[in-house]
Amino acid sequence: MNEPFLQVRDLKVHFPVRTGGLFVGQYTPLKAVDGVSFDLNPGETLGVVGESGCGKSTLGRAVLQLIGATDGVVSWLGTDLTSLNKKELIAARENLQIVFQDPLASLDPRMTAGDIIAEPLRNYRPTLTKAGRRKMVEDMMERVGLLPRMINRYPHEFSGGQCQRIGIARAMILRPKLVICDEPVSALDVSIQAQVVNLLMDLQRDFGLALLFISHDLAIVRHISHRVLVLYLGKVMELADKAALYATPRHPYTQALLSAVPIPDPTKERNKDRILLTGDLPSPINPPSGCVFRTRCPRATSVCAETVPELESAGEGQEVACHHWQD
Amino acid sequence: MTSVLEIDKLTVSFSTPDGAVEAVTDVSLSVEAGECLGLVGESGSGKSQTFMAAMGLLADNATANGHIRLDSMDLLSASEKKLNTVRGERIAMIFQDPMTSLTPHMKIGRQLAEVLIEHQGVDKETGRRRSREMLDRVHIPEAERRLDMYPHELSGGLRQRVMIAMALMCEPEVIIADEPTTALDVTVQAQILDLLTEVKDDLGAAIVLITHDLGVVAGLADRVAVMYAGRIVEQGTVADIFAAPTHPYTQGLLACTPRLDVETEALVTIAGQPPNLQNLPSGCSFHPRCPHVFDRCKAERPSLENLSNGQAKACFRAAQEAAE
Ligand SMILES: Nc1ncnc2c1ncn2[C@@H]1O[C@H](COP(=O)(O)OP(=O)(O)OP(=O)(O)O)[C@@H](O)[C@H]1O
Ligand SMILES: Nc1ncnc2c1ncn2[C@@H]1O[C@H](COP(=O)(O)OP(=O)(O)OP(=O)(O)O)[C@@H](O)[C@H]1O
Ligand code: SF4
Ligand SMILES: [Mg+2]
Ligand SMILES: [Mg+2]
Numbered sequence: 001m002n003e004p005f006l007q008v009r010d011l012k013v014h015f016p017v018r019t020g021g022l023f024v025g026q027y028t029p030l031k032a033v034d035g036v037s038f039d040l041n042p043g044e045t046l047g048v049v050g051e052s053g054c055g056k057s058t059l060g061r062a063v064l065q066l067i068g069a070t071d072g073v074v075s076w077l078g079t080d081l082t083s084l085n086k087k088e089l090i091a092a093r094e095n096l097q098i099v100f101q102d103p104l105a106s107l108d109p110r111m112t113a114g115d116i117i118a119e120p121l122r123n124y125r126p127t128l129t130k131a132g133r134r135k136m137v138e139d140m141m142e143r144v145g146l147l148p149r150m151i152n153r154y155p156h157e158f159s160g161g162q163c164q165r166i167g168i169a170r171a172m173i174l175r176p177k178l179v180i181c182d183e184p185v186s187a188l189d190v191s192i193q194a195q196v197v198n199l200l201m202d203l204q205r206d207f208g209l210a211l212l213f214i215s216h217d218l219a220i221v222r223h224i225s226h227r228v229l230v231l232y233l234g235k236v237m238e239l240a241d242k243a244a245l246y247a248t249p250r251h252p253y254t255q256a257l258l259s260a261v262p263i264p265d266p267t268k269e270r271n272k273d274r275i276l277l278t279g280d281l282p283s284p285i286n287p288p289s290g291c292v293f294r295t296r297c298p299r300a301t302s303v304c305a306e307t308v309p310e311l312e313s314a315g316e317g318q319e320v321a322c323h324h325w326q327d
Numbered sequence: 328m329t330s331v332l333e334i335d336k337l338t339v340s341f342s343t344p345d346g347a348v349e350a351v352t353d354v355s356l357s358v359e360a361g362e363c364l365g366l367v368g369e370s371g372s373g374k375s376q377t378f379m380a381a382m383g384l385l386a387d388n389a390t391a392n393g394h395i396r397l398d399s400m401d402l403l404s405a406s407e408k409k410l411n412t413v414r415g416e417r418i419a420m421i422f423q424d425p426m427t428s429l430t431p432h433m434k435i436g437r438q439l440a441e442v443l444i445e446h447q448g449v450d451k452e453t454g455r456r457r458s459r460e461m462l463d464r465v466h467i468p469e470a471e472r473r474l475d476m477y478p479h480e481l482s483g484g485l486r487q488r489v490m491i492a493m494a495l496m497c498e499p500e501v502i503i504a505d506e507p508t509t510a511l512d513v514t515v516q517a518q519i520l521d522l523l524t525e526v527k528d529d530l531g532a533a534i535v536l537i538t539h540d541l542g543v544v545a546g547l548a549d550r551v552a553v554m555y556a557g558r559i560v561e562q563g564t565v566a567d568i569f570a571a572p573t574h575p576y577t578q579g580l581l582a583c584t585p586r587l588d589v590e591t592e593a594l595v596t597i598a599g600q601p602p603n604l605q606n607l608p609s610g611c612s613f614h615p616r617c618p619h620v621f622d623r624c625k626a627e628r629p630s631l632e633n634l635s636n637g638q639a640k641a642c643f644r645a646a647q648e649a650a651e
Contacts, residue, residue, distance in 0.1 A: 052512055159600050160370075189601060190369075190541075190583055191579065191596065191601070192600070193583070194597075198594055201593075217585070219585035219586050222585070223585050223594060246587070257513060257514060261513055261542065262513075262516075262540065262542025262546050263542055264569065264581065265588065266566055266569050267566075268588060270545075274517060276517060277517075
């Protein structure tokens with residue numbers, strides 16, 4: 001049995017949100033992440049999908065302890081990250097990196113590409129000589145498809161796709177074991193998206209790293225992931241191997257999500273069966289009782305309003321939280 | 328059928344501190360009643376500016392040349408006063424961000440009614456009644472109650488519906504939808520696309536759908552135009568463009584779009600970067616990224632040629648192959 005790599009157990013992140021009312025200073029917990037559990041292994045990619053506001057970014061940040069967890073365990077190589085002090089956490093972060101959605105906004109505009117990529121080296125490899133650092137940065141730039149001669153340029157002199165490559169180079173320079181990618185290609189044109197996705201997959205293969213790939217694009221997630229976690233209002237609706245999730249989605253929400261993705265083929269797109277969900281996402285401050293999906297679910301019955309469905313096995317490598325997945 | 332809106336050799340350029348930027352070059356397009364024209368292309372390719380010109384909404388530093396005809400009226404040379412009577416009445420625009428058309432601190436009912444009061448001189452009561460009917464029509468639940476709400480009190484999907492309702496108030500002949508679902512979740516996008524299909528079928532309006540999402544175009548458009556670096560590089564029926572794209576850029580775009588219906592090993596990419604408008608490549612603007620480039624592409628610009636099936640493309644490749 002392998003050493004457990006990343007184990008997340010019953011993770012909760014509740015934000016205190018001021019709610020109106022007569023009394024000033026009334027706070028209600030907004031359950032952005034509410035009891036999420038999963039494992040991640042070396043060399044594996046877990047895709048995290050769900051609609052805007054379902055808690056994807058909060059989950060990613062809470063795993064890295066960039067946001068404090070309200071409850072639960074994030075066990076990294078056997079150590080609970082939530083129990084570490086600041087110094088221990090900084091040490092652990094050497095192996096835990098993140099790539100953000102907005103390529104330009106996540107890079108310091110006053111630093112050159114070279115300095116941005118070298119920053120982790122300065123912090124974690126202080127004994128490295130200047131020349132040694134420069135060599136590593138140039139090699140990494142080459143690896144992610146940037147011309148090393150652009151090392152002294154500033155972020156605004158790069159295109160969106162190139163900025164994302166700088167962000168990836170920075171995240172990869174220490175050869176981390178786990179990288180969290182929060183919508184890394186959402187802001188890019190499709191032609192550039194494909195380049196960046198291929199780069200991430202190559203780097204994963206070469207370095208054997210684990211990826212937590214957050215995206216609302218189900219087609220890209222299918223391409224890059226080994227397993228997929230479907231979130232809705234901070235809760236896991238389904239967690240399954242990629243093949244199972246896309247071939248035989250069991251949760252009504254997964255089914256609706258998949259059926260809503262437009263297919264770039266006029267004949268297929270116009271003739272496919274679509275499960276149209278009515279209404280919008282409920283407010284996370286006041287989520288529905290029982291199953292949080294029930295207000296939009298075509299299969300909901302009275303039990304769904306009363307009892308929270310637990311994740312249960314729906315076959316090999318597939319877990320689903322629904323009272324009626326077998327109906 | 329005759330075209331409702333016809334764009335003829337449109338060129339839009341912006342004067343900037345770094346010199347002139349030509350964002351739209353020699354674009355000709357038309358759209359008929361009851362038809363949906365999809366306009367696709369990468370960010371910055373000139374999709375929005377083409378139709379901002381039609382709406383008379385170009386920025387102050389812009390110069391537009393060519394003709395944009397709505398029936399017999401030339402919108403490009405029309406006075407601001409004349410444009411004001413046409414905008415919202417005969418041609419309306421739906422944006423990605425509903426808040427660009429909605430006023431934040433005005434009740435929804437009043438905003439909708441105002442369009443009718445301004446263009447058709449109806450009284451307040453009629454305005455309110457027809458506003459409620461329009462909210463019903465775009466399937467907004469509890470329409471009566473929504474009339475007295477402010478835009479920020481609605482979800483993104485509902486706000487988008489309100490904007491569509493506003494665009495429909497005068498039953499315009501032409502609706503320009505610029506990335507109408509890009510900011511929405513897929514489940515809500517599906518609802519809005521259904522609504523647009525309904526609008527096209529029931530109202531017989533001409534719809535221009537600007538998007539970078541080929542899946543959205545596949546579901547809604549009858550014809551498709553593909554833009555690259557300010558020019559139309561290919562045009563045809565939705566069936567032809569998807570089944571038999573002829574321009575290498577269209578082919579690349581289709582190939583690199585990840586899709587749910589087919590499993591692929593590695594994603595196909597288009598090499599290189601989108602072009603810099605201020606420093607366009609010689610000849611065909613796509614040539615530095617094109618897998619089929621040959622000498623002529625670097626020296627000469629291919630013009631948009633009509634093919635026998637009504638498709639059109641701007642590429643030398645077929646001519647070259649035929650010659651070989
Ligand atoms: N600091 C915060 N304080 C209060 N609420 C927050 C905070 N950060 C996030 N939230 C709320 O938590 C929920 C989850 O947000 P999160 O950003 O994780 O969603 P997401 O799935 O990443 O969405 P998107 O797809 O839009 O990026 C949302 O309702 C959001 O408004
Ligand atoms: N006021 C302006 N001054 C200078 N350049 C401008 C101005 N407005 C637009 N442009 C440029 O015109 C070009 C075309 O822009 P346009 O908005 O039409 O692109 P688009 O195809 O709609 O892209 P997107 O998919 O990002 O919306 C861009 O390069 C843009 O930077
Ligand atoms: S538990 Fe009920 S409401 Fe929730 S997804 Fe299943 S059927 Fe729908
Ligand atoms: Mg997010
Ligand atoms: Mg645009």
